[in-house]
Amino acid sequence: MKQAEIRSDIAWATPSKVVVHGLDLCEEIVGKIDFGQMAFLQLFARLPEARELRVFNAMMVILVEHGITPSSLATRMTYAGAPEAVQAAVAAGLLGLGSVFVGSLDNAARLLQASLPDPANVPDVDALAQQIVEDYRARKEIVPGIGHPFHKPIDPRAPALFRVARENGYDGPYIRLMTAIGNEAEKTLKRSLPVNVTGAMAAVASEMGIPWRICRGLAVSARAVGLVGHILEEMRQPLATALYLRTEHEACAHLVPNEHEEPR
Amino acid sequence: MKQAEIRSDIAWATPSKVVVHGLDLCEEIVGKIDFGQMAFLQLFARLPEARELRVFNAMMVILVEHGITPSSLATRMTYAGAPEAVQAAVAAGLLGLGSVFVGSLDNAARLLQASLPDPANVPDVDALAQQIVEDYRARKEIVPGIGHPFHKPIDPRAPALFRVARENGYDGPYIRLMTAIGNEAEKTLKRSLPVNVTGAMAAVASEMGIPWRICRGLAVSARAVGLVGHILEEMRQPLATALYLRTEHEACAHLVPNEHEEPR
Amino acid sequence: MKQAEIRSDIAWATPSKVVVHGLDLCEEIVGKIDFGQMAFLQLFARLPEARELRVFNAMMVILVEHGITPSSLATRMTYAGAPEAVQAAVAAGLLGLGSVFVGSLDNAARLLQASLPDPANVPDVDALAQQIVEDYRARKEIVPGIGHPFHKPIDPRAPALFRVARENGYDGPYIRLMTAIGNEAEKTLKRSLPVNVTGAMAAVASEMGIPWRICRGLAVSARAVGLVGHILEEMRQPLATALYLRTEHEACAHLVPNEHEEPR
Amino acid sequence: MKQAEIRSDIAWATPSKVVVHGLDLCEEIVGKIDFGQMAFLQLFARLPEARELRVFNAMMVILVEHGITPSSLATRMTYAGAPEAVQAAVAAGLLGLGSVFVGSLDNAARLLQASLPDPANVPDVDALAQQIVEDYRARKEIVPGIGHPFHKPIDPRAPALFRVARENGYDGPYIRLMTAIGNEAEKTLKRSLPVNVTGAMAAVASEMGIPWRICRGLAVSARAVGLVGHILEEMRQPLATALYLRTEHEACAHLVPNEHEEPR
Known part of the structure; x- marks a missing residue:
């Protein structure tokens, strides 16, 4: 061979x-x-460079901690069963950073980079945004990077990140395109759909020349830090066991015959 | 309920x-x-605080990247099978950060913190080190935090970290105890056994008041960053497939009857 | 709420x-x-039912063990670092069962089930196969379930599984379509492309009414058994440490300056 | 090299x-x-052999499914974030099969096999059990394999497994020792502590000559099957998203200032 x-x-x-x-x-x-x-x-x-570092730090600090999420709950559930294996609890939490949560970051960055392959040669950004929104609509897909189910009307992390980017000289065509996509979607769908944290991060990463395939890696490494914080809290103030017992009781009670015996 | x-x-x-x-x-x-x-x-x-941050940063940067290890190979093998799931490849690499590699950091920090529960009330450090080395010898266990199979005679990362710690005012009893343990072990076992990177990290973390149970978490979160770097290299310049095909051939060749057919 | x-x-x-x-x-x-x-x-x-069980067993036993693969190497590398956490070593090996290896099973089953949504209402299978092969060619995608880089000219597991299926009365349109796709691809691409183990499994699962989304789950659960076998062999007869040391040496030797010191 | x-x-x-x-x-x-x-x-x-297979099957079927547990919740949480990576969801659930849940099986099997290294040369089992219970009490450790927080007074799985073992000729010193340990603990601790499913499985595995180190592997591979069942239910009838949203609300409500804005 x-x-x-x-x-x-x-x-x-x-x-x-x-x-x-x-x-x-x-x-x-x-x-x-x-x-x-x-x-x-x-x-x-x-x-x-100094300005790259400032914007990179801004992206990483946003990604560290997102509160009680499916990911941090998977970490805490795993820690409850295997407290001797902290690495396994972190890994369990990372595993859910897939298409539903972190995937939208990849998708938004891919959309921007595919739409503007050469940032030195930029077409009419508004026309491009209109085309993109139409294409997604025709395919009945959700445009990534805009709107947020909870942070309404505006995801406050998007302007915060854009501000840091602008202060450091990153204010080019990807940010303009992402913003135009939000505006265009609002017009077409007739509801508030501003750029969310994912869209902002995708746009800023694209300005910095970060390939879209790497974006998920940024998120995964920052979140690993965050999950260790959840393990530390679970050590001091556990919630996993109470949560699972309660969930088991609620989820299965309808199956238990109403007899002499008590379910868990 | x-x-x-x-x-x-x-x-x-x-x-x-x-x-x-x-x-x-x-x-x-x-x-x-x-x-x-x-x-x-x-x-x-x-x-x-500023001085805490400088020493924390020094510990974290040491933990990020350790080259081609079982952990980075597990990440690359996983990426080869599931390139669409970067989070799974990082998780696979973290899973091996157990008793053999990162466990010695926990063990060294636990040893130091159990031996010196009150850093304000320090006994004779040399006598304590002598006792510790004797206890491990009697139990036929390896003293954690000293010696290195490859970085001989001195693990250069230990003095580098101690220097940063000292420059920032961390130069107390845990560092003295760890150093005394190395000296004592050298005397008893009659070979060079200076404090290694694990021992240095355990001693410095103890000086900073970091509980030993958290040390593995520091390592896991820093290494997550490192593993993303290996995935990026595997994207550009893959080695996993060549390595597995070659390993399969070598590992199983003895089983294949010497006939008309060629094994993989 | x-x-x-x-x-x-x-x-x-x-x-x-x-x-x-x-x-x-x-x-x-x-x-x-x-x-x-x-x-x-x-x-x-x-x-x-008895006949379902016989065919289900036949599929499961094929999935258990595939030798030295990226997946079994990830398991062994993880075991080398965390022998106290057997569950983590199995998990690490499962994580690479993604688009490259097991994904082709999902894809083949999805193709068959989407192409024949109603197995009671079957069109001309040869014409359908011709259409499918043309569509994949036009999109420059590989047709799943046919051909094998090593098992040439025929993957022996495909006829073995088809035989068990036929003996138990599973011999319907999905198996005919899968076979026709192989024939059609051979004609079009002018090389031997018979149904492989993945295609056979996808066809038989479809005959049994198993939704394509479940196929990856079958593979993952059978392979978990297989990976435990690799851990048991690694306990008795380890290869991970030798493999990683050798790989590190080979992969990094070109970086080390040719001086007084020896790299690992 | x-x-x-x-x-x-x-x-x-x-x-x-x-x-x-x-x-x-x-x-x-x-x-x-x-x-x-x-x-x-x-x-x-x-x-x-036929009788081995019957008892092995009995152990495996017990291990497959344990309802809503921290492990199955970790799987469901991961599936909610990465439905495209079923292998990652199974892996996440396996990761918590550590010292708290499956570890007691290893521990019970190790205790039995260390206490009776030669099953052909069996001492007074009652005296041995008394010694074991005293040793654990002196070390303030819990004796593995006896008592159950929910299945009281008797874990019904233990007699069910013992019955199958007995019917197949496995009825030797390890089962007698495990039973004697339960009896002895009841006498000493003055409460009902019969052999539980873990103790029964450890005893039967020991009768079959299965080394204690392998026991966790049996559990992990059987549970992989079980976790795929939870993913299938989560596909049809999801609970993860509702559970995490509800948990986030409850866990964090105390932090949100009682102002104009509504927390999630």
Whole structure:
């Protein structure tokens, strides 16, 4: 059998040295760069410029914590059964970051990047937005990145992120296109559909040149931090066992014959 | 059934506002604090002081990337089968952060914190270290946090982290105890056993008042970032398929009868 | 907030009784039905007829074990890091059962069921197959369920499964359509493309009335058994650590400067 | 670097043949053995005798389905976020099968096998049980395998499994020791503590010569089947989204200031 090449360019080590993406861990990383810079380095294989770092940090801090969600409940349920395996509880919570929650971020970024493959060569953004909204309507699909079932009329995280982006010089065609898509959808569907946090993040990531395929990875790594916070709270102040017992009782009570015995 | 209380104090939201650990996400977090501060906030429910943040960042950046490991290979193998589910590939890599790799960090931190329950009331550290090494020897267990199979004679990450800790005023009894344990083990076992990165991290975390149970969570969340970096490389420059085909061939060749047919 | 109903109909218990899908666990299941029947009961909420059970068993036994695969390697890598968490090692291996491997089963079953929504009302199967192959060609997609990179010219598992199905009276339009698709693709693409194990399984499942969405679940549950077998072998005869050390050496050697120090 | 051997003895294939544990998949497995036999073959590398198979089946069917548990809720929460990744939802549910739930099975089997290393050479079982109960009491640990918080006074699954074991000739020292431990604990602790399902399973597995380290694997593979059943119900009749919204509301309501805005 021919041997295909097996090669990785991320890191290497000798007994006295560790090098990550070309930087000496002990001399150039520890004590020199912070966690945000390190995350950027690991994802993009280079250190960020100051303005890139500020916008990257803004995106990451938004992604860390979303409260009691299916994801944080999966983490807490897993911790209740396997408290010795904190890594498994974090993993369980990450597993639900799929098409329903984080997928809309990928989808919005893909839509923007496919619609504007060359940001230096921008067509009429309003016409493009109109075309996009029509296409989604014709296919009976939901346009990603606009509207929010709870944060109405405006998802406050979208303008907050756009503000940081603008202050750092990211204010180009992807942000304009995303905004135009929201406006166009509002006109067509006759209800308030401003850009939501997902759309804002997709637009800002596109401005920064971040490929859409990476967006889910950003979300997953930030959320891992968030889920550890839920485990720490579950250690101090557990809710998983009470919640499952109560749910079992409610979900199954209709099955138990009304006899001499009490269900759980 | 009595209803047990179900309560979480991490975050809350109204349509126009999101609050995490008491801070308004859009007003006080986005654009104001960075990813390292946010991680600290999520884990400790308060913002770090400047010196805490510098040492926390130093610990986190060390934990992000460890090259080709069982963990990064599990991530890459999973990505090869389910490229549409990046979250599953990260989760698969986290799952192996158990007793063999990250467990030594927990164990070292637990040893230090159990041995010095009150850092304000410190006994003779050398006598304590001697006792600890004797106890582990008697139980035929390996003392956590010292020696390294590859980084010999010294794991360069340990002095790098201790330096950052010292520069920021963390230079107390846990670091002294960990160092004394290394010295004592070298004397008893007659080979070089300096504090390794795990021992250094456990000692510094203990100086910062971080409970040992949280240490694995720090490692898991930093490594999630690292694993996303491996997925990005696997997208550009895959190795998983070549590695599995080659491994299958080598592992199973002895089973295939030497006949007319070729095994894979 | 209005309370949506939370209800499950799978199982219930009183202190003296456990009931699963309407059967008393201690009186009607333990010692009365076997693991294959129980799996069928859990998936379809009723016991199988004898002929259904024989074909279901035939599908399940094919799915259990596929040798050294990305999935079994992810399990072994995870076990190497967390031997105390066998459940995490099994989970890691399951996570890669996505679009590349098991997805083709879903896709083939979906194709068959969408093409023949009513098995009692079957059009000309050859014309339908011709249309399907043309559609895939026009979209430049691979037709699922036919051909195999290694099992050439014929995947022996396909005729083996079709034989069991036929012996038990499952020999209807879905099997005919799947076979016709293979024939048609061979004619069009001018190479041998017989139905593979995935296509056979999709066709037989469709004959049995199993919805395509469930097919991945069958594969996942059978493979969980298989992965436990790999963990047991890894306990006795480990390969993960040797494999990762060797891979690290090979993948990163080109990065290490040719100096006084030896890389790992 | 010296190359360590990488070898697996489970399966091999040529283009026209697949062999698993020495049996030809297409000739000797498909249509010839059922799912229970295949699971036994995969775990023990040989086919079971008829009586072994009956008892193995009895253990497996008990393990499949346990109703609404933290594990099945983690699966359903994950499915709600990533319905396209059924494998991830099953994996999430498996991850919580740790020390709290399935760990007691390992612990009970380990206790029995460590206490009676040679089943052909059995000491006074009552004296041994007395010693065991005293040791656990002295260490303030809970004796595994006896008593149940809900199935009182008797867990009905224990006698059901013991009955099948006895009918098949498994009625030896491990079952006697487990029973004696229950009796002894009742005498010492002055409350009803009969052998529970976990204790019964541990005793029967020990009679069959199944090493305690494998017991968790049995449970994990059976439960994978069970979790697929929960996903199928969640597809038809979802509860995860209602449960998380309700939980979020209840858990966080105390944080929301009593103002003009409504929390979720």
